[in-house]
Amino acid sequence: MGKTPLYAGFAGIITTIIASWLAKGHGINFRKAIEALIEGAKGTLQVGVACAAIGIIIGVVSMTGLGSVMAYNIINISGGILWVILLLVMITCIVLSMGLPSTALYIVVAVTAAPALVEAGVHPVAAHFFVFWFGVLSNITPPVALASYTAAGIAGADAMRTGWTAFSFSITRIYHPLHDCL
CATH class of the missing domain: 1.20.120 (Four Helix Bundle (Hemerythrin (Met), subunit A))
Structure with missing residues (x-):
């Protein structure tokens, strides 16, 4: 379809939110969505720092x-x-x-x-x-x-x-x- 991975991730998040509304008592409201985004951001920090450090290592390995x-x-x-x-x-x-x-x-x-x-x-x-x-x-x-x-x-x-x-x-x-x- 020519879509990017970023688009696929965003579509997956939106689909999950909509699907949660179909299950009684498990729907994601605005508050739960914000909490999920905060938890996701916290989880991303460790990976982001590791990826930044590895990016430097790969750059050095590639250039040298x-x-x-x-x-x-x-x-x-x-x-x-x-x-x-x-x-x-x-x-x-x-x-x-x-x-x-x-x-x-x-x-x-x-x-x-x-x-x-x-x-x-x-x-x-x-x-x-x-x-x-x-x-x-x-x-x-x-x-x-x-x-x-x-x-x-x-x-x-x-x-x-x-x-x-x-x-x-x-x-x-x-x-x-x-x-x-x-």
């Missing part, structure tokens, strides 16, 4: 050619051996993703680490799944391990021990993404 340089160096260091490339990319993804939420970490590893795998002959979809897998693994890998430390705080457990335990449980699953890429 860092993604291409990393891909070139990883392939040269590995001697073109795929399992060594996978190991180097895995370490790169864990280090670059430390402390980032999943959306931000995917963007970082997609522009820096995934090109090395694609250049080595890995299917692009498999390469992106691989880098995302190990990027997310950084959330439970000490020393940063934000998710593990949060869980330790909730459980009242030792943070570093929780991080290493989470890492040891998840590292056994590495076989699957490596297998898919080979």
